[in-house]
Amino acid sequence: MSAQKNRSSDSESGNSVPKAVVNRLSLYLRELQHAVNSGHETTSSSQLGNLLGFSDAQVRKDLAYFGQFGYPGIGYRCDELIAAIRKILGTDRQWHIAVVGVGNLGRALLGYKGFLQQGFELVAAFDVDRDRVGTKIEGVEIFHLDQLTEIAKKKNIKLAMIAVPAAAAQQVADRIADAHLEGVVNFAPVTISLPDHISQVGVDLAIELEQLAFSALKRARR
Amino acid sequence: MSAQKNRSSDSESGNSVPKAVVNRLSLYLRELQHAVNSGHETTSSSQLGNLLGFSDAQVRKDLAYFGQFGYPGIGYRCDELIAAIRKILGTDRQWHIAVVGVGNLGRALLGYKGFLQQGFELVAAFDVDRDRVGTKIEGVEIFHLDQLTEIAKKKNIKLAMIAVPAAAAQQVADRIADAHLEGVVNFAPVTISLPDHISQVGVDLAIELEQLAFSALKRARR
Structure with a gap:
């Protein structure tokens, strides 16, 4: 289990998370999956934001509801963030x-x-x-x-x-x-x-x- | 043509309107159509907001991008607001x-x-x-x-x-x-x-x- 997952589980009950944020998690997940399919290993809040028409601040703020996912100088590791979002959404299970x-x-x-x-x-x-x-x-x-x-x-x-x-x-x-x-x-x-x-x-x-x-x-x- | 429509056309080009606002217009339109089908002639920003899980301030702010639609002491006239939103969205035509x-x-x-x-x-x-x-x-x-x-x-x-x-x-x-x-x-x-x-x-x-x-x-x- 990654550090990201541990940290995210602290706040994963998500009772106070706005619906729009949860909806955007699905969009981030799809873009991350596309990125992996295109051979990318890392991405950033500004890349994710650009693809979806949101600001990088919006992306960081949304993810911050659930934990700390990025690495300084690297950004997000796609596979890790995919796993974390699936765990938050509950789709890490079938x-x-x-x-x-x-x-x-x-x-x-x-x-x-x-x-x-x-x-x-x-x-x-x-x-x-x-x-x-x-x-x-x-x-x-x-x-x-x-x-x-x-x-x-x-x-x-x-x-x-x-x-x-x-x-x-x-x-x-x-x-x-x-x-x-x-x-x-x-x-x-x-x-x-x-x-x-x-x-x-x-x-x-x-x-x-x-x-x-x-x-x-x-x-x-x- | 109603006063609402005249006023709304001042800003209807909507170049600076966020996508999320335009999306919510569709949701307001549906709820207004449901209201009319249920026999209601008027509604309010808080009623619309309640139905959709938004604040009344959000509803008023979204509509304010396009003009002034409510009447003091009455709220919104459903038919008029439906016509105004369809005009904004462009679905007043086929x-x-x-x-x-x-x-x-x-x-x-x-x-x-x-x-x-x-x-x-x-x-x-x-x-x-x-x-x-x-x-x-x-x-x-x-x-x-x-x-x-x-x-x-x-x-x-x-x-x-x-x-x-x-x-x-x-x-x-x-x-x-x-x-x-x-x-x-x-x-x-x-x-x-x-x-x-x-x-x-x-x-x-x-x-x-x-x-x-x-x-x-x-x-x-x-």
């Missing part, structure tokens, strides 16, 4: 994930290559269509939604992605609450109610387009 | 969008109901599979990727979503540059190079899971 709804989006999620390398293994999918139940997609077995609690327990599933039509999303959310999962990514374009102890993030694909529209318009106005 | 790649993710995007209501109309899809070209999915015609420049011009397409495998993403990005589009949402789990004048946002679906993992772990550590 998480078992379920996809609920195996229409086009659910199938796309089951085939998405970006999950496993970040510590997320899709171990089960759920649907209400009897023709789909019992089949496999991308090697993942499809169970009936009625089996969610049983299979989640058996396969140690803590997180789920909801990829059902808007009209079915709340019903699925209720099943997820019954199954005592800990977090949900909701792709349905609708707000769902979950007990407070279940974390949720909604993915609104139109937001990305809005940000592009603003950028395109800004250029046109110049 | 944008024509293309999807490149009609595998599972592309099909899911073509069927996603959340785009049209936000001002984004999917008018064409592109693929290199000759069996797909000429067919329609969700009413949208599939063209060959070779036709991108021609169809983009004909259908006034400015923005595209890349939903191809990682290995094909850069090749598609090059075609998009040739076609002089203005912005790209990249769903492929890989970084692509585009000319500086084309905006891009990458959607990394694993980031949402990482944020959930952190929340779940934080609860477990308490």
Whole structure:
């Protein structure tokens, strides 16, 4: 275990860490992973900041919530900082994930290559269509939604992605609450109610387009 | 045209507006739309802030980049603020969008109901599979990727979503540059190079899971 890890664990409970900081940790992690894949062993707060459009002070301040990671005259050792951030985020272990709804989006999620390398293994999918139940997609077995609690327990599933039509999303959310999962990514374009102890993030694909529209318009106005 | 709109247009070029502020505009817009759908006519900076986990001061400061929108003793008139934010973002007009790649993710995007209501109309899809070209999915015609420049011009397409495998993403990005589009949402789990004048946002679906993992772990550590 590195000195960095020891120091980071002093404050790793992170109860007072702003959500935006945790979100940026994911971005730092991706850039560090790209850097390693491109053959870089070290980086700096200004390099990381430049890649993401943040100041170097912002990068240092964000990381300082969790410990002291840099070396004078060297900067950050990529592998060490990757390991430290994964430990902070909790992705130094493997998480078992379920996809609920195996229409086009659910199938796309089951085939998405970006999950496993970040510590997320899709171990089960759920649907209400009897023709789909019992089949496999991308090697993942499809169970009936009625089996969610049983299979989640058996396969140690803590997180789920909801990829059902808007009209079915709340019903699925209720099943997820019954199954005592800990977090949900909701792709349905609708707000769902979950007990407070279940974390949720909604993915609104139109937001990305809005940000592009603003950028395109800004250029046109110049 | 409302007084709000007139005032907002003074500063709407938004050259100095931080990206995070523009991102939050999208979030405010969604909450305002939810409020209207639930029958509310007015809201306040503290209500908006509460829904999103920001302070009321943050909400007021963000909106102040673009003008003065509230009324003393009333707060914000939802419809007016929705119209003002859509004007700022550029989604008061309809944008024509293309999807490149009609595998599972592309099909899911073509069927996603959340785009049209936000001002984004999917008018064409592109693929290199000759069996797909000429067919329609969700009413949208599939063209060959070779036709991108021609169809983009004909259908006034400015923005595209890349939903191809990682290995094909850069090749598609090059075609998009040739076609002089203005912005790209990249769903492929890989970084692509585009000319500086084309905006891009990458959607990394694993980031949402990482944020959930952190929340779940934080609860477990308490």
